[in-house]
Amino acid sequence: MKITKQLSDTKFEIELEPHDMRNEQSIRVAHDYVRFVGNSGIQTNGSLTVDGPSAWCSNWIRTQHEVTIDIRDMVKFVLPLLNKNEYCTEEHLLNEDGTPNYTWGNSVIFFSENGEEKVYIRLDRSDEWTIIPRSVYNYLKNNNK
Known part of the structure; x- marks a missing residue:
């Protein structure tokens, strides 16, 4: 996704790129960072509906996003935080009936x-x-x- 025009301080015109339409994710671990890339999308304001290949549903378009976390922060803070979170357990991935x-x-x-x-x-x-x-x-x- 690229910004093609600035309309105001908070409004922009954007152009989606082919990779924005894919539903793929990636995880890159390098010596000094960890990068997560995914197509989580952008929601419309509610009164606007969208259609076509970029539409995930009538009020949501796919767009690629990425998050890069410094390796020190990942090891010292993010991993311990995730490892102790109740939602990041095998048990949470199961319904009550197993x-x-x-x-x-x-x-x-x-x-x-x-x-x-x-x-x-x-x-x-x-x-x-x-x-x-x-x-x-x-x-x-x-x-x-």
């Missing part, structure tokens, strides 16, 4: 492991996930259009 919860939507997450680019894939309503090399993912994606 069936998987929070499985709506497909997940495609890019990451690097031991220097190899990989992809984590989980299909909608599935609790199962698969990890494949990114080269295989790219090949399948580009040859199944």
